[in-house]
Amino acid sequence: MARYAMVIDLHKCVGCQACTMACNSEWEVPAGYARTRVRFAGPEGAFPNLVASPYVAQCNHCDNPPCVKACPTGATYQTDEGIVVIDRALCIGCGFCVEACPYSARFLNPVINKVDKCDFCSARLEKDLQPACVATCTAHAKFFGDLEDSGSDVFRLVYEQGARRNESPAAHPGPNVYYSGKKANVDLALAAFPPRPPRLLTQGRFWKGFVKPLVLGMVGATFLGQAVAFFQQLKKGEGQFDD
Amino acid sequence: MPFETLPLEPVELTAEQAEVMAQRQLKKHHVAIILLHWFNATVWLLELATGAGLIASSYFRFAPDWYLEILTSIFGSRANMLRFHISLGVTWIVVFAVYGIFGFRTYLEMEVLQREIALDRDDWRWLRIRLLRMLKRTAEALAPQGIYNAGQKLFAVMIYCMIPVIMATGVIMAFHLFGMAAVRWSIVVHFLAVGVVVSGLIVHVYMGAVFPEEKPAFFSMITGMVNELYAYRHHFKWWKEVKMQEREWERAFETGQPPAPAAPAAEPPLAVQPPARAASIFRSRDYWPPYVAGAGLGLTLLATFIVMGQGLGASGGFTRYLVAVIASFAPGYAAAHPYWSNYYQPGQSPLLDFLVFELIGAAIGGFVSGWLSGRLRVSVDKGPRISNRTRYALALGGGILTGIGARLARGCTSGLALSGGAVLSAGAFAFMMAVFAAGFAGAYLMRRYWL
Numbered sequence: 001m002a003r004y005a006m007v008i009d010l011h012k013c014v015g016c017q018a019c020t021m022a023c024n025s026e027w028e029v030p031a032g033y034a035r036t037r038v039r040f041a042g043p044e045g046a047f048p049n050l051v052a053s054p055y056v057a058q059c060n061h062c063d064n065p066p067c068v069k070a071c072p073t074g075a076t077y078q079t080d081e082g083i084v085v086i087d088r089a090l091c092i093g094c095g096f097c098v099e100a101c102p103y104s105a106r107f108l109n110p111v112i113n114k115v116d117k118c119d120f121c122s123a124r125l126e127k128d129l130q131p132a133c134v135a136t137c138t139a140h141a142k143f144f145g146d147l148e149d150s151g152s153d154v155f156r157l158v159y160e161q162g163a164r165r166n167e168s169p170a171a172h173p174g175p176n177v178y179y180s181g182k183k184a185n186v187d188l189a190l191a192a193f194p195p196r197p198p199r200l201l202t203q204g205r206f207w208k209g210f211v212k213p214l215v216l217g218m219v220g221a222t223f224l225g226q227a228v229a230f231f232q233q234l235k236k237g238e239g240q241f242d243d
Numbered sequence: 244m245p246f247e248t249l250p251l252e253p254v255e256l257t258a259e260q261a262e263v264m265a266q267r268q269l270k271k272h273h274v275a276i277i278l279l280h281w282f283n284a285t286v287w288l289l290e291l292a293t294g295a296g297l298i299a300s301s302y303f304r305f306a307p308d309w310y311l312e313i314l315t316s317i318f319g320s321r322a323n324m325l326r327f328h329i330s331l332g333v334t335w336i337v338v339f340a341v342y343g344i345f346g347f348r349t350y351l352e353m354e355v356l357q358r359e360i361a362l363d364r365d366d367w368r369w370l371r372i373r374l375l376r377m378l379k380r381t382a383e384a385l386a387p388q389g390i391y392n393a394g395q396k397l398f399a400v401m402i403y404c405m406i407p408v409i410m411a412t413g414v415i416m417a418f419h420l421f422g423m424a425a426v427r428w429s430i431v432v433h434f435l436a437v438g439v440v441v442s443g444l445i446v447h448v449y450m451g452a453v454f455p456e457e458k459p460a461f462f463s464m465i466t467g468m469v470n471e472l473y474a475y476r477h478h479f480k481w482w483k484e485v486k487m488q489e490r491e492w493e494r495a496f497e498t499g500q501p502p503a504p505a506a507p508a509a510e511p512p513l514a515v516q517p518p519a520r521a522a523s524i525f526r527s528r529d530y531w532p533p534y535v536a537g538a539g540l541g542l543t544l545l546a547t548f549i550v551m552g553q554g555l556g557a558s559g560g561f562t563r564y565l566v567a568v569i570a571s572f573a574p575g576y577a578a579a580h581p582y583w584s585n586y587y588q589p590g591q592s593p594l595l596d597f598l599v600f601e602l603i604g605a606a607i608g609g610f611v612s613g614w615l616s617g618r619l620r621v622s623v624d625k626g627p628r629i630s631n632r633t634r635y636a637l638a639l640g641g642g643i644l645t646g647i648g649a650r651l652a653r654g655c656t657s658g659l660a661l662s663g664g665a666v667l668s669a670g671a672f673a674f675m676m677a678v679f680a681a682g683f684a685g686a687y688l689m690r691r692y693w694l
Contacts, residue, residue, distance in 0.1 A: 094423055098423065226445055
């Protein structure tokens with residue numbers, strides 16, 4: 001079983017947004033929204049020692065995705081290959097996952113009113129194609145492959161050249177998008193776009209803390225009450241009501 | 244004859260009275276309500292089963308794994324389960340809306356609600372005594388009740404409050420309306436409202452299906468009838484109402500005077516015992532009840548799908564008759580015509596089609612039905628203020644408009660609305676809504692031809 005990952009070389013990336021455009025046209029993402037997008041950190045420091053870096057934001061296909069736990073209908077799930085996908089037929093557009101994602105990688109697609117995000121181009125993978133952003137990257141800064149295949153680019157970049165995950169003590173869901181390149185670049189980019197702790201919205205806390213126990217309690221109590229009444233009835237017998 | 248005069252309060256019955264009353268039936272539920280009840284029960288059962296399976300995440304869910312697995316294997320996928328849940332829910336809303344619109348006066352007008360579900364002083368007393376009796380604190384007799392007892396009324400009030408909430412939140416979730424926060428709140432509120440109903444439903448089902456004293460109430464939801472003894476003992480105020488009405492009518496029949504308006508006389512005089520009422524809805528030589536006929540039509544439709552592989556239709560059949568006539572005069576023209584050529588190739592009769600024979604069958608069936616119920620006669624059905632000739636002209640004009648409309652919509656009420664609706668075609672539902680909307684408007688505009 002494969003374990004897919006993506007590595008982005010921030011030193012090679014020129015911030016041209018070709019990946020954004022390729023993805024938007026491949027998946028008909030509405031204008032103004034994007035599944036992947038290059039953002040910029042810096043410049044920082046004093047001339048002539050300035051540092052600036054692009055940062056590619058997208059779904060990280062985490063090992064422990066907080067969005068999957070937050071999705072009430074199970075529309076968001078993780079495949080055996082580690083890809084986090086959305087079953088559009090099941091998504092009702094509630095947005096619990098949007099708030100749960102530490103990387104703000106999810107958004108409500110206003111055309112279908114359902115949640116949208118990167119799925120590592122699962123449909124292209126089935127046809128043995130690279131993800132659209134990887135295939136189109138002008139600087140060849142994006143690498144995609146299987147972490148369990150020791151011959152793959154991503155294996156080399158992650159396990160031999162020390163590409164890094166964007167994690168923090170507050171949010172460490174095990175992202176599978178890695179960043180490599182010059183250390184100063186990567187440091188700056190990861191510091192500028194840290195993950196935020198996963199959030200569970202009010203309605204979710206209300207559900208777990210109040211509504212679910214209330215409903216289960218109510219239904220359970222009436223059921224128990226009727227069960228008691230039933231056994232009393234059994235003991236009393238039915239003969240006296242002949243009408 | 245159980246009573247010389249109607250008692251004001253429930254009195255102890257003699258064995259003889261009880262025996263006579265146990266034999267006699269009163270009509271409690273109309274067949275429309277019985278059908279709605281069982282439709283509703285089926286929908287609730289299926290919606291609860293699938294709804295519990297739709298909440299699947301580790302954080303929100305309450306159903307165990309094996310339950311989700313069973314449901315998923317029944318539906319093939321969870322997406323199918325959601326589609327089923329939504330389609331059934333929408334059907335449920337449509338059926339309730341139809342009942343609400345057409346039965347507004349019967350079921351929803353304030354007076355009806357006040358009489359049937361609002362709790363009066365007797366009801367509150369009944370609840371108090373009932374509770375004390377359950378706790379074995381009193382042996383007092385229960386307060387007399389109307390057509391529904393206080394428990395049933397409480398359940399009804401709860402249902403009337405919760406069902407609109409369930410429908411609205413369901414629609415918001417199904418069609419992703421009003422943004423993410425609205426959908427999130429809908430999830431919570433939908434679940435809460437269903438939970439409230441289910442806890443009432445458990446009592447309702449126990450009372451109806453298990454509790455021995457209420458057995459007649461359960462059977463009345465099948466036959467529509469309850470025996471008089473049960474009505475007397477459990478719904479005294481309703482029983483008295485029915486009896487007083489019967490006596491009013493009896494007296495009117497004997498004296499030839501119209502019955503007085505329903506001002507309840509304190510002790511109405513005794514009259515001759517009315518004959519037992521007919522139990523069967525098919526006894527009359529009138530038209531079939533529309534709900535039974537509707538169910539029959541549905542079964543016919545199902546049968547044609549199974550036997551013929553296609554649904555019912557009418558306008559398509561008429562088109563074929565027309566094409567047959569034209570092809571007999573000008574076969575080349577019919578074969579070259581962009582529309583008629585769909586139905587006609589040279590050397591093949593356009594009449595060799597199921598719809599053509601179905602129309603013949605429909606005419607024969609209508610004739611037989613009219614003959615069996617003694618309604619067969621030659622007449623022109625029209626309003627009192629117009630002549631036969633106006634009626635013919637209107638019928639012809641209406642027929643032409645209907646024909647054009649049916650061909651524009653690529654089907655009529657049978658082919659598009661009925662057969663298309665049966666296969667859940669979106670066009671069929673759009674067509675039906677358009678037909679009813681135009682029908683209401685048209686009926687209003689044409690009312691003086693009928694009144």
